[in-house]
Amino acid sequence: MMNNNITTAEIxxxxxxxxxxxxxxxxxxxxxxYILSERFDYTKWRREYFGKASVEELSSAAADYEKAHPFGPKKPQLPIE
Structure with a gap:
């Protein structure tokens, strides 16, 4: 599940x-x-990497991956007061 309230620094x-x-x-x-030194074209890379997969296929693959690899903090986080 995506958290849209995450800050750029947290990302x-x-x-x-x-x-x-x-x-x-x-x-x-x-x-x-490498990323900083090359004229990296994310759109071109994405098209080559994902090929002609549909949005539905990508969404399904992402959901399957998330279930298999749940993301969570590795260390306990202190409560913010």
């Missing part, structure tokens, strides 16, 4: 967390360097 923090967890420090730095 960046979660993104870096995912990168470090799945790629490690060195590969994360290489990935970020």
């Amino acid at each position: 960046v923090e979660r993104g870096y967390g995912c990168l470090f967890e799945h790629l490690g420090t060195i590969e994360t730095e290489r990935f970020i360097s």
Whole structure:
């Protein structure tokens, strides 16, 4: 489930967390360097990566992935007062 109230800073923090967890420090730095140094065309990449999948197919695949890989905080979060 998406949380539309998340701040940009939280998105960046979660993104870096995912990168470090799945790629490690060195590969994360290489990935970020590549994205920043290349004229990265997200739309072109997305079309090549997902091919001709329909919105329904992508939505179904995303829902299946979310069920198999639930996202949750890895460490207890302190209550905000």
